[in-house]
Each structure stands twice: as structure tokens, then as C-alpha cells.
Amino acid sequence: MSKLVIVGTVAFDAIETPFGKTDKILGGAATFIGLAASQFDVDGAIISVVGGDFPKEDITMLQDKGLDVSSIEIVEDGKTFYWKGKYHNDMNTRDTLATELNVLADFNPIVPENFKDAEVVMLGNLHPMVQLGVIEQMTKRPKLIILDTMNFWMDNALDDLLKVIEKIDVITINDEEARQLTGEYSLVMAAKKIMTMGPKFVVIKKGEHGALLFYDDEVFFAPALPLKEVFDPTGAGDTFAGGFAGYLAKTEDYSYENLKKAIIYGSALASFCVEKFGTERMLDLDKKEVYKRILQFKSLTQFDIELT
């Protein structure tokens, strides 16, 4: 079992989908990543910041999942990061109705002393300088640094982003963002270009169309599970990343072969996340259900052709 450092937002989301709407509920990249990774009983720490308005029982819940929460800073006179969004009917696009950075504006991440030698670092979507700050606190080079990011940082902090990308092993990014970052329409070409920027592995997330893992001249594909209904996509990408990182931290094998398995686990966990609002489905998820879903992924993709 490797140690896993998770940095990202712990936040409030208010979500509207064709199926209903919520008030402020628990959300945030690090929350989803942590909940997914906790399925593997990892030795993980969440590094984040919340305001005095954040429910103590949500922090206790993360702790009960086996996560070190000592580096979730609580700014008592500050307010927690808040995002409000509305999904369109196709669930693939959404409008952001509100973003309040609040305490996140001055976030200064501190890696807990006993996690400075962690083997796996999962950098959730945040300002690239914050992500870089975490890498710089590590006392030895982690075996695997995974970065998630988004188009917002390409638009507003590209130079900083490129500095972080140079230092990581795996980037997870969606298809449109891969195209934006490289100017290449073909995802094969985009992935090749990103590999020259630093990462050995490129994971391109295509939402309901699955995810691609690129390494050298190899490519592996994990489909998204076709679902009767997608209730709320919020957090699916972070859950994917958390499942991916958690599986790797548990198995301590950072080979391409094992990364394939990790993206299947990530996809399986993400397929649960979208079944209910926010973190709801991830909170009551048990290992038996996860195993059953991995079997569904097998029957979805495995075939046996004898070549003559």
C-alpha cells in the first residue's frame, strides 16, 4: 500500500439537472477523489481549505473513510468555495451560474509531514501554482504524479500550467481541452504532443464516450458504462481520477498494464457517481457493488476472436 496525497477543492455545489435541483451540498474535486480512492482502503491525505461555514460532520465523514484530514485547513471567518451549475437536457453541457472562490483565493497547501514521502500524488483541478506548490513540498520524487486540469487554466495561466505539466507523470484532461492545449484535432496527435511536454501517460476523458489511455505508441480504451439514465454528472471526472489514483496506490504498480486496470476502475466508480446527486451514491457504495460493476465492464468489452 502506497501513501496517496490528494490536493483539490472541498466545497459546496448547487446543482440543477433535468431531474431536479439541490441547495448547497457537499462537493469539490478532492472530496470526490478522496471518496473514490477510499474504496481501495488507501493511506490517503486530503489537502484543501474550507470556511467556518463548512459542516464539521462532512470532515468527520472523510476521516471515517480512512482519509487524513489534518491538512484540510479551516478558515473560521471565511466562506467555503461554492459552485452553482445547471445541466442541459443532454447532460453533456452545463452552464456555470455562480463561482465564489472565497477561502480558495488565498489557499496555501501544506503537505502533512508524514505524507511528504508519499509515492502517489493526485493533483486535483486547481490553480497550477497551487499544484506546483504541493510537488515542491515532497521530500522525495513520488513514483507517480497525476494531474487533472481544465481549459480555465489554459485560458488564464498557461505558462504556470506548462510548468506543472513538465513535472508530472500522468495528465487527465478532456477531449476538447486536449485539442485546445495542443492545437491538434486528432486525439492521437494531441496525446503525442502532450507527451513531449512532460507526462509519460496521457488520459483523455470523453465523458459518456469513455476514456483513452496513451503511452508511447500504445493506446487503451475504457468505455463509459451505458446507463439507463445519468442523474447528475457532477464529480464524475474527479471520481474517475480518484479511482485511478486509488487503485494505483493500492497496487503499487505503475506500469502501463496496471494503468489500464486503473482506468477501468476509475470508469466503474464514475458510473456510480452519476447515478445520484453530488456525492450521495459514493457515500453508500460498497466493494461488492464495485466488483459487480467491474464484471459488467468485462462483459461490455471483452471478446475472444481466434485469428487463423
Add this chain to the structure above:
Amino acid sequence: MSKLVIVGTVAFDAIETPFGKTDKILGGAATFIGLAASQFDVDGAIISVVGGDFPKEDITMLQDKGLDVSSIEIVEDGKTFYWKGKYHNDMNTRDTLATELNVLADFNPIVPENFKDAEVVMLGNLHPMVQLGVIEQMTKRPKLIILDTMNFWMDNALDDLLKVIEKIDVITINDEEARQLTGEYSLVMAAKKIMTMGPKFVVIKKGEHGALLFYDDEVFFAPALPLKEVFDPTGAGDTFAGGFAGYLAKTEDYSYENLKKAIIYGSALASFCVEKFGTERMLDLDKKEVYKRILQFKSLTQFDIELT
């Protein structure tokens, strides 16, 4: 080896893509289906109609591929069906610039006497009444009737289309068309609804995002091969259908397990089709290349997770 009846257009296409443009070149659903099916050395017949302007050497070429061309009617004083289209930069959408039905307007398909007992019938995209006319000429119920269709017939001949759908075993349809036909956004729900209309198997084509095979409560997914560049998507869907039908006719096994393999073969053949303009790549394709690509599909999708 089963007999395979193929009905569809044999036509001229003029194509413009970001990579270049062509004058009138060989195209048509039955052409692409036949070329793909011929990879399996099937005993196949093409039923179609062309005008006096159609090159005799193209018919000879199809014959050289082992296909019975006796039911490709030649209307000497008529003109061949012609389609002209232009693809947008993303290659996923296109504008139709011209459609001239010509001899297709009065097409009356005749199934050759020695193919009236064929085990597999592949109904390429055509007016549903023409497709129905082929089914009605069969002297015994084929073991597998596969139907390809498109939104045009849903808009203009829905009642006729529903009559054909009732009589078939497999429908191949794209994602938007599945949604239009059923009013269901979820492809899982759409497939379930289509199964109540007649077909036991529903294949939903998602272009560059692969294809789904639904049967009962089962679902199987074949990705499209990620390519460095897609040169010309024309005929990819027909090539997919032709590979699917050809593999099934060759193996004479119409089980769900074997249909899975058939959609992998269909996907593999379609991945060649898009590499060059029109039929060009399919004409010089050999079995070794196909086998190699099937291996690529294996490495793209196969994983081995041990569940504890």
C-alpha cells in the same frame, strides 16, 4: 459458409473533405457493404441498379471480389444515383450538396433465383418498401435479416419503415437516429424500445465513438480505433455493416457471442475505409492487414482484472 444477399445503392459520390476533393468516384451502400463482406470470401450477391454511365469495369471489379452481380440492373438510357457532400473540419458532420436519385427512383430489386434461400440478408440504406420487397422474395425465412436505415426515412416514410423493422433481426442505426425513432435520449432506453418493434439485436453506431450492440439485457461495446487522421468518413457505416454481415455469413453462427465478434470485425474494416477517399483503401486491403488490426482492437480493449 452461408449465402449473403446485399441490397443497396451502387453509385457515384463526389466528396470534399479538409484533405481534398474528388470528382465522381465509385460509391454506394451496396458497394461498401460488398467490398467489406468480400474480405470473408462470402457467397454474396449484390442487388442494385445503375445507369448506362456506370463503368463496366467497376462491376467487373465487384465480380472479381467474388460477388454475384447478375442482379445489378443496368438501365442503359438512365443515369446512376449520385451524391455530393462536403465534410466539415471535425469530420463528424457534413452537408449534402447534391442528391440525384436518377435510376434509383424506379428501382425494382430482383433477388437472383439461387439466392432466394440465402441465410443472411443485408438491407442497405434504401426506401423501406424496396427493403421490404427483398424480404418478400425470399423463399424461406433467412436466419438473419440486418437492416440499415437513416433519419431521412423516419422523416418521410415512417410507416413503411416500421413495417420493415417488424420483420428483421438486427437493426444498425446511429445514435441520433435511435433517439429520433424512439424519443428516448438514453441509448439504453432507446435500444430497449427498438427491440419491442421487432429486432432481437440493436446496433447503435456512434461514429468515432464506437458502436454498441444490445441484446435482451446485455450490452457490448466496440470502440472505433483512435486514428491519427480520418481522411474521408464516406462509407464507414456501410463498411461496418458489411464486415458485420460478412463475418456472420462466413461463420454461420447467429448467437450474441458471435455478433460481438462481428461488430469488432465491422469496426476494424471501417477503420480502414476512412483512411483514403471513397473505396480506395478497401480495394487494396488484404487479410493480413485485417488480422493485424483485429489485434490492435484486442490491445485497445482487453484487460485482465483479478477480482478478490
